[in-house]
Amino acid sequence: MGSKPLRLPEKAALPFKSTxxxxxxxxHVNQKKARDALRRDERFARKKAxxxxxxxxxxxxxxxxxxTLDTKRxxxxxADEPEDGGLGVAFNVEKLKRRKLAEEQELLDEDVLSKxxxxxxxxxxxxxxxxxxxxxxxxxxxxxxxxxLEPPEDPDAEDALPPxxxxxxxxxxxxxxxxxxxxxxxxxxxxxxxxxxxxxxxxTLFLPPDEQPPIPKVLVTTSIxxxxxxxxxTLVGLLPNAKYVRRSSHRYGHKFSIREISAFAxxxxxxxLVVLEEDLKRPSGMIMAHLPIGPTFHFTITNWYEGKSIxxxxxxxxxxxxxxxxNFTTPLGLLTAHLFRxxxxxxxxxxxxxxxxxxxxxxxxxxxRHRYVFREKRGSERSVxxxxxxxMKGVEDIRAGLQELGPRLTLKLRRVDxxxxxxxxxxxxxxxxxxxxxxxxxx
Numbered sequence: 011m012g013s014k015p016l017r018l019p020e021k022a023a024l025p026f027k028s029t030x031x032x033x034x035x036x037x038h039v040n041q042k043k044a045r046d047a048l049r050r051d052e053r054f055a056r057k058k059a060x061x062x063x064x065x066x067x068x069x070x071x072x073x074x075x076x077x078t079l080d081t082k083r084x085x086x087x088x089a090d091e092p093e094d095g096g097l098g099v100a101f102n103v104e105k106l107k108r109r110k111l112a113e114e115q116e117l118l119d120e121d122v123l124s125k126x127x128x129x130x131x132x133x134x135x136x137x138x139x140x141x142x143x144x145x146x147x148x149x150x151x152x153x154x155x156x157x158x159l160e161p162p163e164d165p166d167a168e169d170a171l172p173p174x175x176x177x178x179x180x181x182x183x184x185x186x187x188x189x190x191x192x193x194x195x196x197x198x199x200x201x202x203x204x205x206x207x208x209x210x211x212x213x214t215l216f217l218p219p220d221e222q223p224p225i226p227k228v229l230v231t232t233s234i235x236x237x238x239x240x241x242x243x244t245l246v247g248l249l250p251n252a253k254y255v256r257r258s259s260h261r262y263g264h265k266f267s268i269r270e271i272s273a274f275a276x277x278x279x280x281x282x283l284v285v286l287e288e289d290l291k292r293p294s295g296m297i298m299a300h301l302p303i304g305p306t307f308h309f310t311i312t313n314w315y316e317g318k319s320i321x322x323x324x325x326x327x328x329x330x331x332x333x334x335x336x337n338f339t340t341p342l343g344l345l346t347a348h349l350f351r352x353x354x355x356x357x358x359x360x361x362x363x364x365x366x367x368x369x370x371x372x373x374x375x376x377x378x379r380h381r382y383v384f385r386e387k388r389g390s391e392r393s394v395x396x397x398x399x400x401x402m403k404g405v406e407d408i409r410a411g412l413q414e415l416g417p418r419l420t421l422k423l424r425r426v427d428x429x430x431x432x433x434x435x436x437x438x439x440x441x442x443x444x445x446x447x448x449x450x451x452x453x
Contacts, residue, residue: 086101096207103339103341199337231257231284271283272299283297295309304428306429309375309423310422317416323415330362342440364415365380365381365382374421378414383411424442
């Protein structure tokens with residue numbers, strides 16, 4: 011038998027005070043039960059109404075949009091690209107370039123339409139004159155035979171201009187295509203949209219499209235008297251063409267600075283220097299210096315997990331992985347993305363089926379490494395959906411499986427120094443914590 015329905019007194023839903031503590035506690039419980047019962051009745055009634063009319067549910071979901079930090083994200087208003095590169099300005103580079111292209115296209119279309127209107131007016135006047143001449147010729151040739159008359163020549167179809175309505179429809183379609191985003195992932199980073207000033211300031215990171223990037227060669231080391239030898243070896247397995255050299259910790263040995271190590275590495279054709287920092291025998295930070303002239307990036311590390319501590323992990327191989335950079339949209343984000351791109355060769359070994367993902371979310375960079383496999387779709391799984399929310403054609407029966415290999419860590423950019431300095435922080439291109447607005451993100 012089912013439980014009896016709960017009957018609450020009328021006073022349970024009303025504010026009621028009592029000097030007895032036990033009585034107040036019981037009243038609080040009764041009031042909570044009464045409120046929960048009212049909400050449950052409203053929920054069931056709404057569910058019944060929406061089952062009869064599905065449009066009610068669609069309208070409710072449209073209005074009931076949860077507010078998150080991503081939806082409340084604030085951008086700096088920029089009319090044009092800053093002359094200094096805009097590292098301290100938070101604006102979407104892709105949207106700015108798309109808006110400028112749309113404005114240029116609109117001006118071009120206005121010029122075309124004005125020229126076409128002028129040509130139509132002149133053609134209309136000339137056609138009126140020709141009609142008058144033809145009428146006069148017809149009056150003078152009334153008594154002649156019809157066989158002597160020659161048919162007028164048809165104008166060339168290629169030389170004929172399209173009507174104004176067709177031009178305006180094509181213009182409207184072009185504007186809609188320019189304003190709408192391309193059909194690709196909304197979080198993938200377009201590395202070709204770097205501001206011109208930023209490209210000029212960092213020519214070794216922002217290479218021309220026709221120039222082949224150099225083969226990455228990474229030197230990994232640690233801070234002085236560090237114990238993170240195993241973690242440094244893990245980074246060597248994560249970065250292709252990397253080598254680990256221990257920092258000197260001898261009592262009478264020379265303590266080489268990062269600037270001296272960078273000069274040593276640049277002479278041996280290294281492209282990047284990575285220094286792993288520690289706190290309480292755990293990785294706490296990372297310094298990345300782009301050789302030979304900089305800049306130098308300072309990151310903090312949190313949530314470091316080895317591959318063996320991840321449930322269901324796999325064993326990585328020595329294949330060159332693919333690289334995925336997500337959600338780097340600002341000038342500073344593009345600069346950071348180009349730094350990570352310089353760590354990996356441009357020709358991955360696809361037979362290894364390994365991929366390294368660097369995903370930026372609220373200025374935290376999540377680093378993951380996976381192995382993927384394509385398999386048949388199970389009956390309980392959904393099909394692959396594209397960026398437009400529709401099912402992709404040709405892959406209805408295929409799904410991709412992922413296996414994490416490790417390591418797993420989270421990075422946060424703290425400072426970008428000019429060049430490679432002997433003591434860090436003397437001159438910097440960008441420094442964190444300069445803007446206290448929580449809804450403004452720098453990457």
